[in-house]
Amino acid sequence: MELRQLEYVLAVAEELHFGRAAARLHVTQQSVSEQVRRLERELGGPLFARTSRRVSLTTAGEAFLPEARRVVDAARHALDVGRRAARGATEIRVGYADDLGPRLFGLAVPRVPSLTVTPRPMTTPEQIAALSEHRLDLGLGWTPDVGAGLSSLLVAREPLVVALAEGHPLAGETALDPADLSHRPLAVVPRAVNPLLHDRIIGQLVTCGVTVNVHQEIPSLDRMLPLVLAGSALGITVPSAAAANAVAGVVYRHLSEPSPYIDCRLMWRAGDAGGAVAELVGVVRELRDSGAFLPPDLPGGA
CATH class of the missing domain: 1.10.10.10 (Winged helix-like DNA-binding domain superfamily/Winged helix DNA-binding domain)
Incomplete structure (x- = not known):
């Protein structure tokens, strides 16, 4: 063979x-x-x-x-x-899920000029599989279930926020009572893209008293916004995605405390405790501890 x-x-x-x-x-x-x-x-x-x-x-x-x-x-x-090894270069393959690439590659990577970083956009479950199969060195994903064989670092905990058309009846509120979302059409991340993330979002909304009506499952906020602008759905997202999608006609609102949230985690193989992986993990940890990965303000100051 x-x-x-x-x-x-x-x-x-x-x-x-x-x-x-x-x-x-x-x-x-x-x-x-x-x-x-x-x-x-x-x-x-x-x-x-x-x-x-x-x-x-x-x-x-x-x-x-x-x-x-x-x-x-x-x-x-x-x-x-x-x-x-033949080139004498230290190259590291880093996966990232939707909305997570800019801050990682804009803040952490420039601090390690000795590394050649190859970015690879992948869903969180795809990253976990690629790490286990040695096709990836590091991953940054939403609410991952790393399981045995992988280690992870909590990078950020982001509250869920709601994207609405500025003329929507709820847009005048400073913060929304989660129950106000009951029976309203919602756009959320597809379960097929990240089952754990989807289930966590829906489960937390239900715990907050929301009768959830998923109108459509859409993988990224930029693709949700046409539905939001048309008044067809409310988008469920996080501040980092909202800050990257400041669009005329769309407003973002927090949910009242205690707000539902999702976690962003850096992932790597448990055996890769040294070298380039450890160096980049250390940089991300320092940035996190300095507050660099705290959720940004929502567009418009809401």
């Missing part, structure tokens, strides 16, 4: 078409078909069911695919490590 064969299998599985897989790999379709057949002979059974109209994974293919992906990812990681 060769690494090239695994890469061909992954391409065919993702494209479900031998021709498209070959084009993506910049090889001939005959080469892809031959290498896949060789691997199938070695395994003792087909990975794909082929007809004149479609290609699909067999039961053996579905079982084999996750293991093949892990092997290919590990090989690519080894290659990345070797290349970085």
Whole structure:
């Protein structure tokens, strides 16, 4: 079994078409078909069911695919490590969830000029998986469930705030009673993007007495704002996202105390206790302790 064969299998599985897989790999379709057949002979059974109209994974293919992906990812990681070492550079791959990149890369990264930082936008669950599989060195996510094998640092605790059209009946309030949100159409982060975050937001609103009506699940505030401006929904967000989305016609309001909140955490593998990871974690910790990551004021001073 060769690494090239695994890469061909992954391409065919993702494209479900031998021709498209070959084009993506910049090889001939005959080469892809031959290498896949060789691997199938070695395994003792087909990975794909082929007809004149479609290609699909067999039961053996579905079982084999996750293991093949892990092997290919590990090989690519080894290659990345070797290349970085050969260049003598200290490179660190940092994932970040929506609305978290600007302050991390604007405040922390410039303080460590010896590091070459590669930013990677990813959802929080994607970051956790990438850290566990050594495809990422650090992650910054919303309300992560890091579990065994990962360490984390609480960077900020942000209260939930509400985005409203400035003409909305609730816009005249300085702070909103959470119960005022009952039965009103809300736009929140999709559960498919971050189940723990979605459930925490909804669960806290329910605890505050809100009868929740999720009108639409939308992954980022900038995509919620058209609904807010049209009066179709109220956006549930946090001050850091609100500060980055000061838009004419939209106002932001805090919820009355005790306000629901979500956590922002920096994550890394528990075994990476030294080197570049520890250096950047230390910088973020110092900035946090100095108040640099405190939630910003809402646009308009509300």
